[in-house]
Amino acid sequence: MDPDHWRQRCEELIRLADNGGLDYKTSHLERERGYRHYDRELRAQQLRDAQQWPELVEKMRADLRPRKSHSPCLSSSGLRSPSKRGSK
Numbered sequence: 105m106d107p108d109h110w111r112q113r114c115e116e117l118i119r120l121a122d123n124g125g126l127d128y129k130t131s132h133l134e135r136e137r138g139y140r141h142y143d144r145e146l147r148a149q150q151l152r153d154a155q156q157w158p159e160l161v162e163k164m165r166a167d168l169r170p171r172k173s174h175s176p177c178l179s180s181s182g183l184r185s186p187s188k189r190g191s192k
Contacts, residue, residue, distance in 0.1 A: 113147075114164040117154055121161045126151050 120126045133148040154160050 111168065113150075114168055117151065118161060118165055118168070120151070121154060121158070126155050130155070 117126075120129050130148050130151040133144045133151070137144075
């Protein structure tokens with residue numbers, strides 16, 4: 105799965121969990137259409153799982169939180185230190 109697609113699905117699920125919309129969205133996805141739509145069924149099950157296990161939503165929230173990264177080539181000001189090579 106494309107990382108941006110995964111992120112978008114997690115953000116939607118978190119938003120729905122926060123505003124109480126999981127049940128409404130799940131019911132909408134499970135609505136009878138006269139044919140079987142496997143992707144809608146899968147997404148509805150994912151939303152039901154999030155309702156049953158709120159810790160999944162918290163795990164997604166943690167996974168989406170920006171992580172601090174360390175870049176050894178950056179100084180504390182965020183700029184590259186001048187190179188000592190070639191200086192006399």
